[in-house]
Amino acid sequence: MTADVGSAPRSTPEPEPVPAPDGPMPRQIKVVLALLLVASFVVILNETIMGVALPSLMTELGISAASAQWLTTAFLLTMAVVIPMTGLILQRFTTRTVFIAAMSLFTAGTLLAAAAPGFGLLVVARVVQASGTAVMLPLLTTTVLTFVPASRRGRTMGLITIVIAVAPAIGPTFSGLILSALSWRWLFLIVLPIAALSLVTGSVLVKNVTTPRPVRFDVPSILLSATAFGGLIYGLSSIGEATQGHTPVPPAVPIVVGAAALVVFVLRQLRLQRRDAALLDLRPFRSRPFVLGIIVLLISMGALFGTLILLPIYLQDVLGLTTLETGLLLLPGGATMGLMAPLVGRAFDRVGPRPLVIPGTFVVTGALALMTLLDESSPVPLVLALHVSLTVGLSFVMTPLMTSALGSLGTSLYSHGSAIMSTLQQLAGAAGTALFITIMTTGTVEHTAAGLDEVAAQAAGIHSAFLCGAALAVVAALTSLLVRRPPTTPEQLPAH
Known part of the structure; x- marks a missing residue:
């Protein structure tokens, strides 16, 4: 029995004209995309800013590590619950309505977090933030797929890659720089005016560019x-x-x-x-390019998030770097991915995914394999070079795969395909983090029991984790050999 939650929109606003397949985009669409990109970058950045701040929060709020971890876990849980519903949300409500609702939630959550007097309210604030964050990325992706001509879609999706990969990557750096001089509240106070400005600007400039239809939840x-x-x-x-x-x-x-x-x-x-x-249409899985793209993309996301959690541990616990030094060392990798993404997008528009994805996956595999050589005496420049190499490889993988996978779907499935991809990326990030941390911890315990000192045992555990990551990357590299350019006309998948 399908329950109809809420009533259908009473009036249907007239959308802006959709551009021809290879024609120029109307100015209104460009304004909407620019605002969505900025807003999405700000909200996704908040996914990873709390990790570095946990020690400060534990001291100031008097909480344990297990409790403090809920500031990140609650955010991820909310994202996992809300994202699968975005496929229908984007069909039922207009672009402007969804944007204002999402940014209002995020801004309110940020304000609440900055003013939170204790741990409980801070967790609630993170849940409110995540409720807005979960909607923004599917909204951005669906808007691009719907209104950007196919011949220019790669370079625009490259900008989305900056949001998906670079924002989480520089989150720890952002936190480290702020916490080196200010309290944890400034993590939210600095973001708050940017979020509020995005909300006000979007409320004025974002118009309805889609036609909602009555759908049931x-x-x-x-x-x-x-x-x-x-x-x-x-x-x-x-x-x-x-x-x-x-x-x-x-x-x-x-x-x-x-x-x-x-x-x-x-x-x-x-x-x-x-x-x-x-609620979440699964017909995108009938598209071969979508399935292949998802497989390689998820392994790559798992490797990215696993590395993002493992490298700071290695740099601080094994090499003895400070939080600030660690954040600054990881910054070039995030910046490299940001610079590469638009260039890779333009290359995709010319040559398609295959010439980019295949070498990219092999570079990722090579970087993770070389990271297995890191130990307690490895020079810092080597760690920097390997991290940058990993991000270069991921740059060649993520934009082409996202564009070709989602571009292979029919227009009616864009919102569902985007929701599926965003949901599975959350799972991949959690799985990658869990896998790397578990193998590292298990290896550390085993080598400590074997008589190694604490630092050497930690280095050995990290070696084992990167070895597992390299093995998974080999699977992604072999799967990438099957990737092909999607058809010019998206597949019209059967209804049943």
Whole structure:
């Protein structure tokens, strides 16, 4: 039984004209895309800024590491619950309505976090922030796919790569620079005026560029989605804490519950999509370019987030660098990816994904393989060079795969394809982090028991984690050999 939550929009605003396949974009579309890019970068940046701040928060608020971790976990859980619903949200409401709602939530959450008197309200603020963040990226991606001509889509999707990969990558650097001189509240106070300005500017300049249609939200699907993706994200995110005995619930419990709910959720969506009533339409998986792109992209995202969590540990605990030095050392990699993304996007428009993705995956594999050589005596310039090499390889992978995978879908499936990709990226990030941390922790314990000192044992554990990452990258590299240029006309996938 499908429950109709809320009423359908009463009036249908007239959308701006959609450009011809290879024609110039109207100025209104350019304004909307520019505002969405800026706003998305700001909100995604907040995904990773709390990691470096946790020690300061633990001291000032008097909380344990296990409690402080909820500031990141609650954010990820909210993202996992909200993102699967964005496919229908973007069909039911106009671009302007969704933008204002998302930025209002994010701005309110940022204000609440800056003023939070204690830990409990700070967690609530992070949940409110994440509720807005979850909608922004699918909104941006769907708008690009709908209105940007196919011949220019690669360079525009390259800008989205900056949001997806660079914003989380420079989050720790941003935190390190602020916390070296100011309190943790400034992490939110600095972002607040930017978020508020984006909200006010968008309220004035963003017009309705889509035509909403009355669609229904299936309540059982929403509950199953929240249980499935929330359980998986929570379970995967808590594996690292469980290895140190800090979790009240064994990670296997939420993972098993989440996996079971996911099976039921998928079966329900397959049934509902026959009458175009699914919360998350799964027909994009019938597109071969979409499936291949998702596989390689998810392995790459797992490698990126696993490396982002592992390298700071290595630099601080093994090489003895400070938080600020670590943040500055990781900055060139994030900046490189940001500079490369538009260039790779333009190259994609000329040559397609294959000549870019294949060498990119092999560069990623090589960088992770060489990271297995890092030990307690490795020079810092070598770490810098390997990190930059990894980001260069990822730059050649992410933009082409996102563009070709989503571009292979029909227009009616853009919002669902974007929601699927964003949801799975959250899972990949959590899985990559959990995998790298678990292998590192297990290896460290084993080598400590074997008689190595603390620093050497930590280095050996990190070696094992990067070795596993390199093995996964080999799978991505071999899969990339199957990638082809998507058809000029997106596939019209069958309804049943």
